[in-house]
Amino acid sequence: MALPVLVVLGSWHEPAADVWRHLWQTQLGELLANTLLLAAGVGAGTLLVGAALAWLVVAYDFPGRRVFEWALVLPLAMPAYVIGFAFLAMFDFAGPVQTALRALLGPGVRLPDLRAGWGVVLMMTLVFYPYVYLLARVAFREHGRTALEVARSLGHSPQRAFVTVILPLARPALVAGVALAMMEALADFGTVSTFGYRTLTEAVYRVWTGMFDRTAATQVASLLLLLVLALLAIERALRGRRRFTRAPRAAELPRRTLAGWRAAAAVAACGAVLALAFVLPVAELIAWALALPAEQRARRGFAGLVGSTFVLAAASAVLVGALALVLAYARRLRPSRVATAAAQFASMGYALPGAVIAVGVLAPLAWVDRALAAAAEALVGHRPGLVLTGSAVAVLFAYAVRFLAVGYQTTESALGRIPPTLDEAARSLGVTMRGALRRVHLPLMRGGILSALTLIWVETIKELPATLLLRPFGLKTLAIEVWERTSESLWAEAALPALAIVGVGLVPLLLGSRLDAGRR
Amino acid sequence: MRPRLLLLLAALTVAAPAATLGAGGEVVIYSARHYGQEPAFEEFSRQTGIQIKTLNGEAGQIFERLRAEGDRTPADVLLTVDAGNLWNAARAGLLSPVTSAELSRNIPAHLRDPEARWVGLTMRARTIVYNPRRVNAGELSTYEALGDPKWKGRLCLRTSGYIYNQSLLATMIRRHGEPRAEEIVRGWVANQPTLIAGDTKIIEAIAAGQCDVGVVNSYYLARALKKDPSTPVALFWANQQTTGTHVNVSGAGVTAHAKNRANAVRLLEYLSGLQAQQMFADTSLEYPANPKAEVNAIVKAWGPFKQDDVNIAAAGEFQAAATRLADRAGYK
Numbered sequence: 001m002a003l004p005v006l007v008v009l010g011s012w013h014e015p016a017a018d019v020w021r022h023l024w025q026t027q028l029g030e031l032l033a034n035t036l037l038l039a040a041g042v043g044a045g046t047l048l049v050g051a052a053l054a055w056l057v058v059a060y061d062f063p064g065r066r067v068f069e070w071a072l073v074l075p076l077a078m079p080a081y082v083i084g085f086a087f088l089a090m091f092d093f094a095g096p097v098q099t100a101l102r103a104l105l106g107p108g109v110r111l112p113d114l115r116a117g118w119g120v121v122l123m124m125t126l127v128f129y130p131y132v133y134l135l136a137r138v139a140f141r142e143h144g145r146t147a148l149e150v151a152r153s154l155g156h157s158p159q160r161a162f163v164t165v166i167l168p169l170a171r172p173a174l175v176a177g178v179a180l181a182m183m184e185a186l187a188d189f190g191t192v193s194t195f196g197y198r199t200l201t202e203a204v205y206r207v208w209t210g211m212f213d214r215t216a217a218t219q220v221a222s223l224l225l226l227l228v229l230a231l232l233a234i235e236r237a238l239r240g241r242r243r244f245t246r247a248p249r250a251a252e253l254p255r256r257t258l259a260g261w262r263a264a265a266a267v268a269a270c271g272a273v274l275a276l277a278f279v280l281p282v283a284e285l286i287a288w289a290l291a292l293p294a295e296q297r298a299r300r301g302f303a304g305l306v307g308s309t310f311v312l313a314a315a316s317a318v319l320v321g322a323l324a325l326v327l328a329y330a331r332r333l334r335p336s337r338v339a340t341a342a343a344q345f346a347s348m349g350y351a352l353p354g355a356v357i358a359v360g361v362l363a364p365l366a367w368v369d370r371a372l373a374a375a376a377e378a379l380v381g382h383r384p385g386l387v388l389t390g391s392a393v394a395v396l397f398a399y400a401v402r403f404l405a406v407g408y409q410t411t412e413s414a415l416g417r418i419p420p421t422l423d424e425a426a427r428s429l430g431v432t433m434r435g436a437l438r439r440v441h442l443p444l445m446r447g448g449i450l451s452a453l454t455l456i457w458v459e460t461i462k463e464l465p466a467t468l469l470l471r472p473f474g475l476k477t478l479a480i481e482v483w484e485r486t487s488e489s490l491w492a493e494a495a496l497p498a499l500a501i502v503g504v505g506l507v508p509l510l511l512g513s514r515l516d517a518g519r520r
Numbered sequence: 521m522r523p524r525l526l527l528l529l530a531a532l533t534v535a536a537p538a539a540t541l542g543a544g545g546e547v548v549i550y551s552a553r554h555y556g557q558e559p560a561f562e563e564f565s566r567q568t569g570i571q572i573k574t575l576n577g578e579a580g581q582i583f584e585r586l587r588a589e590g591d592r593t594p595a596d597v598l599l600t601v602d603a604g605n606l607w608n609a610a611r612a613g614l615l616s617p618v619t620s621a622e623l624s625r626n627i628p629a630h631l632r633d634p635e636a637r638w639v640g641l642t643m644r645a646r647t648i649v650y651n652p653r654r655v656n657a658g659e660l661s662t663y664e665a666l667g668d669p670k671w672k673g674r675l676c677l678r679t680s681g682y683i684y685n686q687s688l689l690a691t692m693i694r695r696h697g698e699p700r701a702e703e704i705v706r707g708w709v710a711n712q713p714t715l716i717a718g719d720t721k722i723i724e725a726i727a728a729g730q731c732d733v734g735v736v737n738s739y740y741l742a743r744a745l746k747k748d749p750s751t752p753v754a755l756f757w758a759n760q761q762t763t764g765t766h767v768n769v770s771g772a773g774v775t776a777h778a779k780n781r782a783n784a785v786r787l788l789e790y791l792s793g794l795q796a797q798q799m800f801a802d803t804s805l806e807y808p809a810n811p812k813a814e815v816n817a818i819v820k821a822w823g824p825f826k827q828d829d830v831n832i833a834a835a836g837e838f839q840a841a842a843t844r845l846a847d848r849a850g851y852k
Contacts, residue, residue, distance in 0.1 A: 026847040092721075094728035107729075115715075196679050196715050198852060206681045209580045210843035212608050359584050366588035373592055386592050390575075390585070469581045473548075473573050473594075484576055488555040489720040489740065 002346050004360025004401050008222050016216035019207060023220070027198065035186065035199045035227065037117055038124075042185040043178050045125030049273060050132025050181075051174055055162060056270065058140040061255040062263040068270040069137075070510065075277035076130035076455075077505025079462045079479070081190030082498050084123045085491065086281035088114060088194065120197045124185050126277035131184075131455070132177030135413060138447040139173035140166060142417060158256070172416050175235055176409040180455075182231065183351040183405060186224050190464075200224055201353045214359070221356045228351040232344060282502065288495035296493060299481075305497065309461055309477045309504055312392075316399040316460040317453045317508070323400055324407025324452060328415050329437060332423075343408060350405035354465035361398045362470060365389055390472045398466035403459050407452045414448020415441065454508040461505050478504065544569030547783040550586060552579035552600035553770045556642075556804030560796040568790075570783050579605040579683075586614050586775065596778040597787060601770040602683045603640070604690065607836020610637040615773035618785055626792035626810045630829050631769050640769030640832070641791050642806040645738040645825070646688050647765045648756040649723065654732045662759045663692070663766070666733065667707015675713040676722045676731035680846035684737055687835035688766050689842035694834035695763055698845060705849040715852055720744065726753050737768075742805035742818045757825040764828035768835065769809060 023031070056062075057069040075083075091097050091114055101109045113119070147169055151161035167174075192202050200223055208217035258266055327346070331339045349357050369388040388394055418441060426436040442449070464479045471480075478501045485494035551557075551574050561572045577585070579600050586593055586609075598609055609615050615637040623632070623639050631640035648660055659670070666675060678685050692701040714731055716722050719740040726734055727744075735758075744751050758765050772791070774784045790796055797813035800806060805816050814820075846852075 022844055022847065026844075088721075092725075093730035094721075094724040099728065193679075193681070194717050196717055196852065202681070206843065209683065210681055210686055211840040212580075213840070214580070214584065355578070355581055358581065362584060362588050366585075366590070370590060370592055385594055386589060389589055390594075465578075465581065468577050469585055471575075473575055480576070484554045489718055490555070491720075 002342075003364050004357050004398075005225070005345065005348055005352070007360040007363055008218050008225070008352065008356060011215050011218035011222065014215045016213060016219060019211065019213055019216035020219075023203070023207075027203070031198055031200050031203050032223075034117065034197060035201075035224075038120060038185055038192075038197070038199055039182045039227070039231070041117070041121035042124045042128060043182045045121055046129040046132045046181040047174060047178050049125060049129040050177060051136050051167070051170075053129070053270060053273065054133045054136035054140055055166075056266055058137055059158075059162070059255060060258050060266060062258040062266040064267055064270070068267075068274070071274055071278075072133055072270060073130050073454075073509050073512075074274070074506065075127045076134075076458050077461075077502045077509060078127050078278060078281055079190070079482075079498070079501060080124055080127050080184075080188055081194060081486075082285070082482070082501075083127055083277065083281045084120075084191040084194050085486070086284040087119075087123060089491070090280070090284060115195045115197070117197060120192055120195050123191055123195075124181070124188065126273070128181035128184055129273070129277075131180040132174060134451050134455070135173040135177040135410060135448075136170055138414070138451060139170035139417065142447070143169045172413045176413040179231070179235070180350070180406060180409055183228060186227065186351045187353050189353055189355075200227075204353050204356060208355075218356060218359075221352055224351050224353075225348055228348055282499070285495045285499045285502075288492040289499065292492050292495075302496075302500075305476055305478055305481055306500055306504060308475060309479075309501075310507075312395065312467075312475075312477060313457045313460040313504065315392075316396060316403065317457040319396055320400050320403050320407045320456045321411075321449065321453045324404060324411045325449070327404070327408055328412040329441070331412070332415055332420075333433065343412075347405035347408045349401040350403065352402075354402060354463065355469070357402050358398055358466040358469040361394060361401060361466065362389065365394050365397070365470075390470065392472060392475065394470040395467055395475070398470055399456075399460055399463065402463065402466060403456050406455045406459055410448055410452035410455060411445070414445040414451075418444050450512045454512045457508045458505045461501055544571070545780055545783055546571040546573060547596045547780050547787050548572075548594045549574045549597045549599050549772075550582045550595040550775075551576050551598075552582055552605065556800060556806070557599070557791075559803055560791060560799045563795065563799070564787060564790050568783075568786065570786070572787070583609055583612060583614060587612065591777045593775060593777055594779065595775050596780045596784040597772055598638075598775055599770070599772040601768075602687055602835065603769050603771070603832035604683060604687050604835040604839045606633065606638040606640075606769075606771050606773065607833050608839075610635070610773065611836070614776055616776045616778070618774050618788065620785060620789055622789045623792055626789075626797075626812075628809070628811060630827075630831050631767075631771070631809050633773070633833060634831060638771050638773035639788060639792065640771040640809045641788075641797075642770045642800045642804065643767050643809050644769070644806050645757075645765050645767050645827070646684055646735060647738060647758045648733060649726060649736050649741055649753050650733045650756055651726045651729065651752055652754045653752055654729070657754070657756055660733070660756045660758075662762060663688070663735070664704045664707070666735070667704055667711065669711070671733060672711045674732040675708065675711050676716055676725050676734035677708065677713040677851075678719065678722065678735070679715050679717055680843070680851045682717075684768060685735075686839050686842045686846075687768050687832075688735070689845060690835045690838035691766055691828060691830055691832070693838040693841055693845065694830055695828075698841060701842075702845050702849055705846060705851050709850050723751070723753050727751050738807070738819065738822070739805040742816065745818050746805065755822050757822070759828065760826050763830075764826040767807075767827045767832070769832060770806070771809075 053072055057065055089095055091111060098111055143166055147165050148161050151165040187201060189201050189205055192199050200220060204217045204221045207220055208214055327343050331343055366389045369386045373386060422440055423436060426440050462479060464483055467477055468480055478497045481497040482494045547570055554576050565572055586595055610633055617636040619636060627639050716725060719736040722734040722736050723741055723744045725731055741755055772788055774781060778784050792810055794813055797808035797810040801808045801813055801816050805819060807815055
């Protein structure tokens with residue numbers, strides 16, 4: 001699983017000194033600053049929005065809370081490049097909002113240009129905060145009443161209890177969510193290139209396509225790994241030796257009912273986030289789709305596209321989810337530095353640009369494939385084609401490399417909250433390891449596993465570069481359809497497949513929240 | 521659910537390589553051009569019985585796949601936009617030369633690889649566009665002159681990472697040498713251009729009055745005018761008194777390890793012929809590379825123009841230099 005990451009690191013063995021000298025002289029400082037700013041901005045933004053909204057829907061009651069509770073996950077289904085483009089279309093100088101403002105207030109009126117660091121951070125915060133929200137909601141709920149009651153019996157106000165007890169207890173979940181958001185921000189190319197914001201990932205593509213130097217491009221990409229390592233190290237250092245587990249049978253939090261202006265403020269906060277991150281871009285996409293003549297909205301075989309996207313997403317969720325569970329569980333059974341490091345290493349693919357990972361998958365796979373073909377040729381005599389390269393296997397392998405982090409972080413944070421004493425209790429009752437997993441851990445982790453599957457599913461649907469490069473003939477997903485059209489600036493024609501991406505992404509989000517609700 | 525899913529996946533894996541062959545065999549295309557060729561492909565299959573299988577992708581990544589697959593690649597034809605891409609594919613040894621009297625007859629020499637490894641199929645001009653309500657055509661002349669201080673704050677450009685800009689810069693390096701080309705780009709940068717990702721977006725920005733002049737590919741303006749003929753953006757042929765307007769191509773070559781080489785050559789010849797060229801011209805609103813084909817009426821209205829006749833292979837040759845030059849000049 002770590003092979004593609006190793007391929008990336010292996011790029012260093014061919015020196016590309018002149019490219020580095022060039023980057024150093026012209027822009028490396030700016031690239032690093034921009035990249036760090038982006039990661040920090042998205043980290044802070046998603047933490048703030050995700051944790052605040054999660055606490056709001058878990059601890060309080062206000063009009064519409066039941067709807068907001070699941071609806072606030074929806075922006076996860078919105079690819080960042082799509083919301084970015086929708087916002088640009090709406091709020092750009094030539095867009096309807098500014099045009100109307102100029103008509104009303106005079107030709108000199110301008111809104112600040114979205115094509116800047118803050119614009120990119122805003123877009124990514126709006127669609128990545130659900131990582132934090134989803135994980136925090138589960139954690140807040142599980143810590144539940146006991147923690148709060150203890151805190152209050154010690155004389156803390158609810159607000160203070162939240163800050164001093166609940167928040168620290170939910171820390172692994174928050175960290176996992178923020179880490180995912182930051183890694184995804186680091187790996188993003190679509191949004192930063194649309195917004196003209198130069199990051200390391202953007203530079204990877206520029207060196208690759210502009211200087212035709214894939215080796216140097218891959219080396220630039222490996223800087224991203226360094227950044228992630230640094231972030232993880234900082235987090236480990238801050239966490240220290242503390243461990244975070246929950247009481248196994250924590251009761252539901254008693255919700256406080258909000259009234260008056262407080263209720264209005266809660267509704268406004270949830271409503272505003274949802275409107276910006278989901279309603280607005282979806283409305284824009286619908287408007288684009290409707291503005292097209294009916295026969296141009298979708299090409300032939302659209303249903304097939306939805307179908308293949310669906311199958312791939314499901315397969316990826318099951319496969320990567322299972323892998324993540326195995327890894328997380330192995331680490332729990334035999335906690336060692338090596339196991340931890342291996343797990344971390346294997347999940348770093350998430351912070352790498354998809355195209356880099358795709359090539360990292362392609363190279364070893366094609367090598368094996370050609371060896372196989374050569375062997376077969378020697379045996380049978382006729383020239384066989386390649387079986388692995390350009391197959392569903394290759395695509396799924398790439399998904400596993402890329403999204404293992406999503407599954408692992410989520411699963412691990414859920415597993416981590418189960419006290420080890422339970423394992424010992426189960427063991428002392430003569431239950432086997434597998435039995436313990438099935439009868440103790442899995443039921444307790446149910447929320448976490450659902451989150452993991454949901455996240456992998458949604459990520460798979462949005463994934464473009466690896467699918468594009470490694471797919472077999474005839475396999476096409478909705479994301480590819482969107483890309484084929486947007487790469488030709490045909491945004492209106494891309495609206496319907498983009499809406500379908502959101503639609504297919506909603507399936508597990510809605511299903512998950514129903515299962516989740518059914519549990520309670 | 522799970523076993524059935526696996527079965528489906530297995531089917532996907534197996535079915536892909538085992539796709540059925542038509543009577544005339546097949547030809548497999550790796551394509552980094554995603555628009556406008558479908559009608560010509562369909563017509564080719566209808567006439568010859570040869571089935572076309574296409575895999576779309578990004579140019580740089582498709583090259584990697586081709587390279588990784590080596591002599592076992594299923595691809596027969598590489599189709600891509602931008603001469604720089606074609607040049608690089610050829611240099612990487614991914615393409616093989618094709619000697620065809622028909623191709624030489626149909627496509628002018630400066631739109632073909634001097635070593636016959638690829639051939640341009642459609643042509644697009646990258647030239648100046650302006651808002652006629654705010655700019656008099658007499659104020660415009662050359663790409664170089666966009667560095668004149670009178671355009672300060674009035675210029676919209678694509679980002680430098682954009683391949684068509686790289687090719688424009690590359691041919692400028694070829695024409696003027698690197699120091700002069702850098703001076704020109706510094707002139708643009710000094711005018712603090714608004715950088716916009718997307719030619720269509722630049723046209724919209726000019727129409728809305730955000731800027732007054734820009735540089736775009738001709739077919740994007742043709743599309744905008746087709747959608748709304750009243751769009752207040754006009755085309756200006758750059759450098760008519762000097763080197764000529766920069767043109768680029770989309771084109772194709774036969775891969776080095778093509779399994780269906782004869783079919784591949786036949787396809788290229790067909791695509792360079794009058795019928796296919798006419799379809800290209802009307803679907804994608806590009807210029808047909810074959811000068812005998814008629815341009816679309818919207819494009820025709822712009823009149824004939826003098827092309828920069830430097831061989832467009834220069835786009836590839838100087839592309840890396842162009843990228844570095846842009847970085848040095850602070851053109852983002």
